[in-house]
Amino acid sequence: MIELAGVTKRYGRKVVVDDLTFSIRAGCVTGFLGPNGAGKSTTMRMMLGLDRTTSGRILIDGQPYARLKEPLRHVGALLDARAMHGGRSAYQNLRCLALSNDIPLSRVDEVLEQVGLASVAQKRPKGFSLGMGQRLGIAAALLGDPEIVMLDEPVNGLDPEGIHWIRTLMKRLAAEGRTVFVSSHLMSEMALTADHLVVIGRGRLLADTGMREFIDLNSRPSVRIRTPEPEKLRDVLAAAGITATENGTGTFEVADVPTERLGELALEHRVLLHELSPRHASLEEAFIALTGEAAEYRTGTLAAGAAPVVPETSRTES
């Protein structure tokens, strides 16, 4: 478990992380989202003791990172895949990490096998593709068999098979009871992988909530209707005071009206329907809606509904 309390980071006069308080639970994949420059990497670096907090406290399994003995056995992280020594072989890179953290050398072969790099173990990372570099970084993160795995943009440069592999890996690690914390800008991928979301904008916490709850809270339900009698339906909806958006050729989009009510209206007025389907917003739509509101807040006008989506009770179980 990772706990942040009132974490702030300033560079000069610029506040890049602003009073963040949240916990990351074990046993699930927590996605870390935010627009470019929101402060995600800075937050992750502070969690790993690579940057100092200006104020506030970060605890990893109850202790600051600096106090962890053999930290790779507690937390495995991929922050920058290019951080590997380009002139040493993949095996040697991992061997050095293992020796300095008292990790059995047998783990080096295990993780190279696990990430699919066993056949290039003796090759130098400087000749690796972006995807191979990511895999080596993930191997390093898994080396100490840690309870906490932190990955910054892990699918960067991975091909579809690689993306599928990392998704399956993260879900498996979480199912084993580990804490998995992952940042990504790929919303469709995040929607498939994460159970819980922490969203920040301009360094501030905007949401700390379950995936479904996040999408529901930050989107409007809508219904798609298709009819061969668009004029008839237009009149019926207008008479009922319902606003619809027409997408041409008899397709209507209606927000905030239950599907049942629309079906009943159509039946009552004998409008033939070819489709009546509720639409669920995507994570991407919900994310843009929330962070767009955060941008408005930036100019000093807090939009209605722009309040942070944070559960009243902070989660404390590990």
Ligand SMILES: Nc1ncnc2c1ncn2[C@@H]1O[C@H](COP(=O)(O)OP(=O)(O)OP(=O)(O)O)[C@@H](O)[C@H]1O
């Ligand atoms: N060493 C530094 N000195 C000054 N400013 C910095 C430093 N590191 C980061 N910043 C600034 O802090 C802000 C947050 O950067 P950070 O990289 O944490 O954002 P991010 O959410 O990870 O962005 P991205 O999604 O683009 O990777 C940015 O405005 C960045 O310019």
